[in-house]
Amino acid sequence: MPAAIATAYDWYTSPLLRARETAARLGAPGARVAPELVEMAWGIWEGRRLEDLRREQPDRMALMEAQGLDFRPPEGESPRDVQRRLKPWLAAIGTHGRNVVAVTHKGVIRAIYAAATGWPMLGKPPENLAWDATHLFRVDETGAVAVHHLNLKLV
Known part of the structure; x- marks a missing residue:
């Protein structure tokens, strides 16, 4: 990614190594670690x-998956928990006035997508989310999200 593009955004990454390495490969080795993006x-x-x-x-899985946003693996967290974890961070970046890139994970992206669309995470999502692409969301100062554009190819 050209340096001019990389520096036009505030970059954040999950603390997990695979996300930090991806941010570096995308041209943002100094991306700020945001624990909320794990x-x-x-x-x-x-x-x-x-x-x-x-x-x-x-x-057991059929019963658990029928819980949608409240599907919780044993000793894990639900997508609704992820949404709660993200909300203050989203609200904070919603007040920046700058574009943000968040290098994160499938579960986090699906939780944001569900919040943006009202999808209760039952059945297939309304739109296919490609995992080799980027997804753009608008975020306001309350942390509310809306889909801007999905499935933009990186290369």
Whole structure:
């Protein structure tokens, strides 16, 4: 990414190494670490694939996934918890008056998307979110989010 573009934004990243490395590769090695951007906590399921859990525990997973925003892995956090965690940070950046890039994770992006669209995280999202793309949201001073543009390819 050209330096002029990288410096036109305030850059934030999750504290997880993979996000910090991605920010550096995108031209922002000095991105500020924002703990609020850390991936959703999966508790005792950390590192497990959802597909495997569904295969191993189909009835339990069906019941849990039917909770939508309140789906909580054992000893983990729900998407609604992630939204609560993000709200003060979003409100703070909503008062900046500057464009922000947040290098974060799928669970965080889905939680923001759900807040922006009203999707209760039941069934498929209203729009497909490509994970090799960037997603633009507008944020106001209350932390309310709205979709601006989804699935912008990085390369």
